Amino acid sequence: MPEEINRQWLLASRPSGFPQEGNFELNEASLPNAEHGEVMIKLEYLSIDPYMRGRMNEGKSYTPGVQIGEVMTGEGVGVVVESRSSALSAGDHVVTRTGWQEYSTAHESAVRKVDASVAPVSTALGVLGMPGLTAYHGTFDVIDPRPGDTFVVSAASGAVGGVVGQLAKKSGCRVIGTAGSDEKIAYIVNELGFDAGINYKTENVAERLAALCPNGIDGYFDNVGGETTDAVLENLATGARIAICGQIANYNDVEQAMGPRNLRTLLVAQAKMQGFLVFQFVQKHPAALERLSAWVADGSLKYKEHIVEGFEEMPRAFIGMMHGANFGKLLVKV
Amino acid sequence: MPEEINRQWLLASRPSGFPQEGNFELNEASLPNAEHGEVMIKLEYLSIDPYMRGRMNEGKSYTPGVQIGEVMTGEGVGVVVESRSSALSAGDHVVTRTGWQEYSTAHESAVRKVDASVAPVSTALGVLGMPGLTAYHGTFDVIDPRPGDTFVVSAASGAVGGVVGQLAKKSGCRVIGTAGSDEKIAYIVNELGFDAGINYKTENVAERLAALCPNGIDGYFDNVGGETTDAVLENLATGARIAICGQIANYNDVEQAMGPRNLRTLLVAQAKMQGFLVFQFVQKHPAALERLSAWVADGSLKYKEHIVEGFEEMPRAFIGMMHGANFGKLLVKV
Numbered sequence: 001m002p003e004e005i006n007r008q009w010l011l012a013s014r015p016s017g018f019p020q021e022g023n024f025e026l027n028e029a030s031l032p033n034a035e036h037g038e039v040m041i042k043l044e045y046l047s048i049d050p051y052m053r054g055r056m057n058e059g060k061s062y063t064p065g066v067q068i069g070e071v072m073t074g075e076g077v078g079v080v081v082e083s084r085s086s087a088l089s090a091g092d093h094v095v096t097r098t099g100w101q102e103y104s105t106a107h108e109s110a111v112r113k114v115d116a117s118v119a120p121v122s123t124a125l126g127v128l129g130m131p132g133l134t135a136y137h138g139t140f141d142v143i144d145p146r147p148g149d150t151f152v153v154s155a156a157s158g159a160v161g162g163v164v165g166q167l168a169k170k171s172g173c174r175v176i177g178t179a180g181s182d183e184k185i186a187y188i189v190n191e192l193g194f195d196a197g198i199n200y201k202t203e204n205v206a207e208r209l210a211a212l213c214p215n216g217i218d219g220y221f222d223n224v225g226g227e228t229t230d231a232v233l234e235n236l237a238t239g240a241r242i243a244i245c246g247q248i249a250n251y252n253d254v255e256q257a258m259g260p261r262n263l264r265t266l267l268v269a270q271a272k273m274q275g276f277l278v279f280q281f282v283q284k285h286p287a288a289l290e291r292l293s294a295w296v297a298d299g300s301l302k303y304k305e306h307i308v309e310g311f312e313e314m315p316r317a318f319i320g321m322m323h324g325a326n327f328g329k330l331l332v333k334v
Numbered sequence: 335m336p337e338e339i340n341r342q343w344l345l346a347s348r349p350s351g352f353p354q355e356g357n358f359e360l361n362e363a364s365l366p367n368a369e370h371g372e373v374m375i376k377l378e379y380l381s382i383d384p385y386m387r388g389r390m391n392e393g394k395s396y397t398p399g400v401q402i403g404e405v406m407t408g409e410g411v412g413v414v415v416e417s418r419s420s421a422l423s424a425g426d427h428v429v430t431r432t433g434w435q436e437y438s439t440a441h442e443s444a445v446r447k448v449d450a451s452v453a454p455v456s457t458a459l460g461v462l463g464m465p466g467l468t469a470y471h472g473t474f475d476v477i478d479p480r481p482g483d484t485f486v487v488s489a490a491s492g493a494v495g496g497v498v499g500q501l502a503k504k505s506g507c508r509v510i511g512t513a514g515s516d517e518k519i520a521y522i523v524n525e526l527g528f529d530a531g532i533n534y535k536t537e538n539v540a541e542r543l544a545a546l547c548p549n550g551i552d553g554y555f556d557n558v559g560g561e562t563t564d565a566v567l568e569n570l571a572t573g574a575r576i577a578i579c580g581q582i583a584n585y586n587d588v589e590q591a592m593g594p595r596n597l598r599t600l601l602v603a604q605a606k607m608q609g610f611l612v613f614q615f616v617q618k619h620p621a622a623l624e625r626l627s628a629w630v631a632d633g634s635l636k637y638k639e640h641i642v643e644g645f646e647e648m649p650r651a652f653i654g655m656m657h658g659a660n661f662g663k664l665l666v667k668v
Contacts, residue, residue, distance in 0.1 A: 062601075222597075225595060226595065229597065244598075244600045244601045245601070246601070247598045247601065250595050250598065256595065256596070257595045258592045258593065258594060258595065259592065259593070259594075259595045260592060260593075261559060261581070261583075261591045261592065261593045263556075263609070264559070264578075264581045264584065264609075266578045266608070267396075267579070267581065267610070268396045268609070269609060270608075270609055270611055271609050272606065272609075273597075273606070273608070274600070274605070274607070275597070275598075275600030275601035275603060275604055275606075277604055280604050
């Protein structure tokens with residue numbers, strides 16, 4: 001073993017509102033032991049994702065929250081340094097749920113081997129991992145975009161949104177994205193090929209959507225909720241399909257935020273709104289990853305990574321993401 | 335012709351908030367003439383429905399609003415007093431979109447003949463008409479209830495809700511209804527066979543739903559919106575299906591009402607919410623009416639009519655409905 005110490009970030013206290021650095025505590029543990037059928041992994045990249053905010057709460061969600069004093073939850077990609085599995089060898093790259101730490105053990109059944117020759121291994125946490133699969137299933141299995149559709153995606157420069165917009169373009173849609181800076185808007189239009197972008201921090205989203213979508217919005221992939229979603233609901237086309245993927249605009253609310261009662265818009269448009277979790281499509285993950293990998297390999301699916309150096313930066317990187325500071329898939333290089 | 339005058343209720347002005355009697359104006363017109371292919375109908379029953387409130391507005395909805403000075407829109411059932419159609423004879427009962435008036439002409443292609451031997455002709459405006467079809471398609475084609483589901487319907491003693499709950503019972507669900515009086519709750523439980531009812535005016539709907547639905551709500555047929563729907567969203571089971579049929583709680587709002595931002599509940603429950611209009615299932619109406627008629631005939635589908643006597647009562651009956659004064663399908667006997 002190259003080191004004897006396994007650094008970990010623990011949940012020290014539950015945030016009220018936006019998380020603070022004091023909600024996390026750096027811990028030094030001894031190295032874990034790989035049991036029979038397990039591998040020991042030295043992490044190279046750890047993923048930072050919006051859903052982690054929900055895990056810091058006590059309340060009920062779709063999976064239990066992290067307990068105080070436990071290692072923060074999350075996925076990582078790394079190299080096998082010791083294998084007690086016949087399926088994996090030292091030197092293999094794998095991705096799995098590791099938590100916020102430098103080393104992790106995992107059972108062979110819980111890891112996915114990553115082929116470093118297809119794309120950088122970090123993509124197993126992004127375009128070829130959970131965010132890419134979320135984009136894929138939400139777009140194709142929930143919204144089902146059709147040629148000629150007007151398609152809107154929020155948080156369009158993010159790890160999920162950037163993929164969603166490109167998949168909708170591949171489906172023949174006119175695609176409009178919302179994001180929080182002119183730089184991000186320029187990126188989705190000039191690099192990713194979106195038809196238009198709206199900077200929700202400086203523009204009136206409802207007015208811009210009405211102008212850009214005179215025949216209404218047919219597909220909406222929602223990563224943010226809040227006022228952006230209100231504006232979309234006021235501009236639906238008949239038969240619109242909406243995928244509710246994330247509601248980051250409200251993840252840090254201390255009291256439940258209020259918004260207009262607008263479900264009547266669903267009735268008038270005969271629209272369908274569906275909340276989904278990537279896990280519900282687990283049977284379809286292999287086929288999805290195969291297609292996503294082929295598109296990354298042929299250059300028709302672009303991605304952007306925002307890599308923060310240093311394990312010790314995890315809390316600051318996470319807090320920054322909650323304020324929109326990242327630009328692309330946020331990763332920490334261990 | 336038995337009379338020479340056709341009394342009509344016109345839209346005199348657009349309401350701000352709840353409609354008032356002064357928004358309507360009684361008009362005396364001469365009798366219309368049936369053209370080739372048309373029939374002249376002497377109305378016996380006129381329907382009063384919540385959707386009419388939307389037609390009094392200027393704003394965009396799924397069909398255009400009534401213009402000032404025009405006859406109020408609505409359906410009626412009556413007897414053919416003159417036929418210039420080879421398909422219909424004097425004495426036939428028909429249902430069609432007539433407007434709020436005593437006589438109406440209609441083309442043979444726009445009317446549906448009513449068999450008075452199956453059930454009272456008034457049912458063509460209720461359980462065997464638009465409200466019954468709305469209940470049928472929303473329940474079976476949108477929610478798709480399954481045996482063992484916990485199923486909630488709002489405005490459960492109404493023309494739509496009462497049918498919905500009975501169809502869900504036929505599907506093997508545990509059915510809970512909300513309504514606005516103890517008398518209505520007693521009716522849905524004792525007469526219609528619901529498993530439980532909640533009086534939203536005197537009980538805490540969220541607390542009662544949580545207690546009555548410990549495993550969450552699988553199906554929700556929403557006629558009202560507002561706080562009742564908020565309470566349901568906080569108690570969804572995984573995979574819940576929600577049909578948005580009406581939002582009467584907000585139809586008379588002058589300013590857009592605010593409510594909690596709760597779309598995250600759809601994500602956590604992987605739930606589907608779909609707005610629908612009965613017209614989108616027009617191809618399936620004949621089969622639906624056949625099944626509904628058979629159930630009415632065998633006594634397994636019960637209905638309740640609230641019949642107000644006198645054409646002159648139309649505005650007062652409509653205004654009363656907006657305040658929840660009716661109990662069962664509201665009709666005016668001309």
